[in-house]
Amino acid sequence: MDNNHQLFLDFHLITMQPDGEPYGLVRDAALVVRNGVIDWLGSATEFNKQDFEGTVIKGEGRFLSPGLIDCHTHLVWGGSRADEWEQRLSGVSYEEIARQGGGILSTVRATREADEATLYAAARDRIEYLMRQGVTTLEIKSGYGLEIETELKMLRVATDLRDSMPVDVVRTFLGAHALPVEFAGRPDEYIDLVCGEMMTAAAAHCEAVDVFCEGIGFDIEQTRRVLEAGKSHGRQLKIHAEQLSNLGGAGLAAEMGAVSADHLEYLDESGVQAMAEQGTVAVLLPGAYYFIHETQIPPIDLFRQYGVPMAVATDANPGSSPVASLSLMMNMACTLFRLTPEEAWAGVTRNAAAALGLGQRVGTLEVGKQADLVVWNINSPAELAYGIGHNPCRTVYKHGEAQVYGA
Ligand code: DI6
Ligand code: FE
Numbered sequence: 001m002d003n004n005h006q007l008f009l010d011f012h013l014i015t016m017q018p019d020g021e022p023y024g025l026v027r028d029a030a031l032v033v034r035n036g037v038i039d040w041l042g043s044a045t046e047f048n049k050q051d052f053e054g055t056v057i058k059g060e061g062r063f064l065s066p067g068l069i070d071c072h073t074h075l076v077w078g079g080s081r082a083d084e085w086e087q088r089l090s091g092v093s094y095e096e097i098a099r100q101g102g103g104i105l106s107t108v109r110a111t112r113e114a115d116e117a118t119l120y121a122a123a124r125d126r127i128e129y130l131m132r133q134g135v136t137t138l139e140i141k142s143g144y145g146l147e148i149e150t151e152l153k154m155l156r157v158a159t160d161l162r163d164s165m166p167v168d169v170v171r172t173f174l175g176a177h178a179l180p181v182e183f184a185g186r187p188d189e190y191i192d193l194v195c196g197e198m199m200t201a202a203a204a205h206c207e208a209v210d211v212f213c214e215g216i217g218f219d220i221e222q223t224r225r226v227l228e229a230g231k232s233h234g235r236q237l238k239i240h241a242e243q244l245s246n247l248g249g250a251g252l253a254a255e256m257g258a259v260s261a262d263h264l265e266y267l268d269e270s271g272v273q274a275m276a277e278q279g280t281v282a283v284l285l286p287g288a289y290y291f292i293h294e295t296q297i298p299p300i301d302l303f304r305q306y307g308v309p310m311a312v313a314t315d316a317n318p319g320s321s322p323v324a325s326l327s328l329m330m331n332m333a334c335t336l337f338r339l340t341p342e343e344a345w346a347g348v349t350r351n352a353a354a355a356l357g358l359g360q361r362v363g364t365l366e367v368g369k370q371a372d373l374v375v376w377n378i379n380s381p382a383e384l385a386y387g388i389g390h391n392p393c394r395t396v397y398k399h400g401e402a403q404v405y406g407a
Contacts, residue, residue, distance in 0.1 A: 005054025006033040006400055008373070009044060014065035014381050015365040016349045022342050023381045024364065031064065033371040036399035041365060063381065065345075066365050067136025067372030067396065068326050069352035072262050072283050072313035074141045074174075076123045076157050079110025081318040094292040094320060095244060098216045104144070104178040107318050111144035111154065119157045126316060127165055129324040131403065134393040136167055136372040137353070137362055139313075141210055143174030146190075147182075148198050151175050155205035166398040168372075170356045172238060173202040176211040176218050176226045191222045195229035207357075208236040208259070213249030220247050227256045236357050242266040243288070254280040260311065260355040264298040265289060272299055276306035281355040283311045284339075284347065286332035287321035297337050310339065311355045312347030327392075330385035341382035371400035 008031040015024035030047040032040040040047070084102055088094060097103045111119070123140075130138065140158040145151035155171055162169035175194040183190035199209070209230025213223040217240065227237050236259045241249030243263035250261035251274035261267075261275060262283035275282060282303050289297070303310055312333045315321040323329065330344035339347065353363025362370050375395040378384055384392060396403045 004035045004400075005052070007031075007049070007052050007054060007056045008033070008064055009049075009056055009058055011059030011062055011064040011375070013041060013365055014063055014345065015041070016066055016345060017364050017366060018346075018350065023345060025381070031365065031373075033400040036371050036401070038365060038367050038369050038371050040367060059375070062394065063376040063378055064365070065134075065374050065376060065381075066349045066363055066369075067374055067398070068134045068348045069356065069358075069363060070130060070135050070138040070313050070316070070326050070348070071260070071311050071352040071355040072285060072315050073138055074143060074315070074317035075126045075138075076119050076140055076142070076154050077107050077111055077144050077318050078114030078119060078122075079107055079318065081106065081322075084319065088292070095216055098178070101181070103216075103319055105181065107144045108146050108178070108180065112147070112150045116153055116157055119154070120160055123157060123161055124165065126324055127161060127167060130314075130326060131165075131167060131396060132393060133325055133327055133391050134374040134376070134396060135326055136374075136396060136398050137170075137356070137358065138167060139170040139172055139208075139356055141172040141174040142202070142206070143177030143210070146175065146178060146180035148201050151198060151202055152205065155202060159205060166401070166403050168358070168362070170208060170358070171206040172208040172210045173199065173206040173230075173235070174210040174212070175199065175202065176222070178212065178217060187218065187222060191218065191225055195225050199229050199233060203233040203235065206235060208238050209233070210238040210240065212240040213247055214240065214243060215245055215247075220249060220252060223249055224252060224256075227253060227258070231256065238262065242271065246271075250275060250280070254278040259357050262313075263288065265294055265296045267299055269299070269302055272302040272306050272308060275308050279309075281309045281311050281351055283313055283355050284333055284337060285313055285315040285321060286336050287323040287329055288315045289336060290332055291322070292320050300337055300339065309351040309354055310343060310347050311351040312339070312344055313352065327384050327390075328388065331388055334385050341385040344385045345381060371397060373397040373400075
């Protein structure tokens with residue numbers, strides 16, 4: 001008997017392949033895994049069980065989907081911002097707190113002080129929450145160091161997490177997340193450092209480069225410089241854009257070949273058009289929208305009209321989105337942004353894979369893709385987005401290996 005072969009029998013497959021049935025659904029199906037890769041899938045009646053040698057996993061009519069992908073997180077951080085949240089509840093805005101030296105900069109202070117083991121342990125716990133709810137791939141950004149040493153420390157922690165946990169990790173360098181106090185009044189000089197020495201040091205430890213283009217972040221020219229530097233190092237490009245105001249960041253990033261533009265509440269039609277032309281993924285972050293009491297939703301109808309792929313992610317971070325559940329983000333994407341449950345599913349599978357440049361390897365159930373699989377205790381695909389505070393995740397398989405049994 002060959003333990004590297006598994007037959008998943010009598011499952012309903014949520015393949016998330018784009019053409020065909022809603023959710024790419026294949027009912028009463030079989031799926032074969034060989035050496036951690038999907039080798040066959042289709043209707044169970046078409047599968048010849050006689051010839052199969054290996055482990056059989058019976059679905060009894062449960063749903064099986066691709067592993068979920070959280071394509072935008074800041075989940076390595078020190079400290080907590082509960083006190084700032086209390087301030088915001090009494091009426092101070094997220095932007096005001098940032099301008100007073102709190103916000104991102106308060107997490108920068110705590111992250112600089114924290115040692116690597118402490119950062120690792122806290123981030124590992126956050127990832128375990130996500131994994132227990134079906135996440136098998138995630139992105140982790142730096143950006144709470146804003147100095148070479150601490151940015152590298154964060155990227156090393158991300159690398160250790162990748163190497164020690166059964167999850168694929170894409171590491172993103174976000175040195176241009178905020179202006180550190182040492183550079184107050186000298187943003188261009190800080191951008192010199194980010195694009196020069198800091199990026200040279202970080203490039204070997206990341207797959208992507210990101211920048212916060214915003215009134216409380218960096219302007220469009222500074223953003224352009226960061227993206228150009230990222231490109232010259234051969235990294236994928238991403239951007240935080242149009243979260244609080246419209247500076248034209250998403251359009252610029254699209255023209256420069258970014259894989260994704262993220263947040264986008266204030267994006268206008270010309271930005272949507274630029275993204276559509278370049279195939280840039282729109283990453284929607286309803287947790288941040290909710291948690292900072294934003295009232296303007298991203299231009300969802302325009303994304304549909306122009307065919308911009310939409311992803312959905314947690315934005316897990318201590319300030320604007322202290323979130324540890326991707327299915328809750330699916331719910332919020334539907335209730336707050338009016339995505340359909342099927343769009344929300346595409347947002348945490350196929351389109352999230354595209355937002356990380358991993359569309360060839362993960363994101364759908366398809367022959368040749370990684371056997372990152374989740375068994376769900378749900379009666380229909382929409383139920384995953386419908387429940388609030390539930391965890392219907394029963395078993396997670398990473399490269400075909402069972403990892404975590406329901407929480
Ligand atoms: N926008 C966000 O929502 C996160 N970063 C960003 O550029 C928030 C980060 C934080 O408040 O710590
Ligand atoms: Fe973010």
